[in-house]
Amino acid sequence: MQELIHNFGIDWKLLLAQMVNFALLLFILKKFAYGPILEMFRKRREDIAESLKKNKEAEENFNQSIRVREEAAEKARTEALALISQAELEAKHRKEVLLAEASRKVEEVILDAKKVIAREKAKMGEEVYAESEALVRLGIEKTIGKIPAATRDKDFIKEALKELKTISR
Amino acid sequence: MKYSPRQYAESLYLALDKKSDRQRRDLWKRVLLLLRRNGDMAKLPAILRSFEKVYLEKEGLQKVEIETVSPLSADLEKEIKNILGKKLLISKKLNPGLLAGLTIMINDEILIDASAKRQLDNIFAAKKLF
Numbered sequence: 001m002q003e004l005i006h007n008f009g010i011d012w013k014l015l016l017a018q019m020v021n022f023a024l025l026l027f028i029l030k031k032f033a034y035g036p037i038l039e040m041f042r043k044r045r046e047d048i049a050e051s052l053k054k055n056k057e058a059e060e061n062f063n064q065s066i067r068v069r070e071e072a073a074e075k076a077r078t079e080a081l082a083l084i085s086q087a088e089l090e091a092k093h094r095k096e097v098l099l100a101e102a103s104r105k106v107e108e109v110i111l112d113a114k115k116v117i118a119r120e121k122a123k124m125g126e127e128v129y130a131e132s133e134a135l136v137r138l139g140i141e142k143t144i145g146k147i148p149a150a151t152r153d154k155d156f157i158k159e160a161l162k163e164l165k166t167i168s169r
Numbered sequence: 170m171k172y173s174p175r176q177y178a179e180s181l182y183l184a185l186d187k188k189s190d191r192q193r194r195d196l197w198k199r200v201l202l203l204l205r206r207n208g209d210m211a212k213l214p215a216i217l218r219s220f221e222k223v224y225l226e227k228e229g230l231q232k233v234e235i236e237t238v239s240p241l242s243a244d245l246e247k248e249i250k251n252i253l254g255k256k257l258l259i260s261k262k263l264n265p266g267l268l269a270g271l272t273i274m275i276n277d278e279i280l281i282d283a284s285a286k287r288q289l290d291n292i293f294a295a296k297k298l299f
Contacts, residue, residue, distance in 0.1 A: 133293050137289060137293075140268075140285075140289060141268055144268050144269050144285055145268075147269075149238070149239040152238075152269045152285075153237075153238065153239065153269055153270055153271070155270075156269055156270025156271060156283040156284060156285065157245060157270070157271065157283070159270075159283040160270065160271055160273060160281050160283035161248060161249075161252065163281045163283065164249065164252045164253070164273060164281060165252055167275070167279060167281070168252050168253055168254065
């Protein structure tokens, strides 16, 4: 065994010294290089994870805001459609009311016009009648005036006396 | 106390009866003073109308107002008197507006209208119904 080790060229002292050097180097590396690098990697990983998380949250927020906006838009659209529908109904109703009112007013105007026409017609008739009556009366008066008094009054006197006799009985 | 026109008229008739013209004039003056004192001057027209009625009643007279187009003939007046029979107080008036015929009003109550105007009025009044 001793011989085998010797054949391999292993020097216990040198090996020990190298082991001590290695341990020292390992300690130094771990203390001043590997630890901070690992720490940096860990921090970097955490930052990336945090960034990813924030990114995901932002994406979710963005999606949420899009959904909210779409819902709001949909709601607004529905309300707008309802408003338009309501406005159309009201406009239709208003139109019907206005048409009915206009129709009623037209009928009133026609009725008034008919009344005025009837009144004017009656008035005209009365005027024509009055004028005719005056003319006829004038003609009769003139004709009567030309009759001699005795002849003119004869029948009237007879009528008056007859009535007088009836009363005095 | 307040008196009606009829009461004034009857009293006046009794007071005026069998009085001379001078006494009657004095009496009228006293009546006017009495009416003023009693505050009945506004009743004077009604009193005069009532007095006329009372006078006609008491005297047994009929008041007859005759309106004609031409002057009333004596024959017609006589015939009217014969028919009515009583004592009449006749007043005559010309009214060309009657056109023909006559009207006779008795005691302001009965009207006999035998005039052409009435007949014309009747004709035109009837026509207006159509």
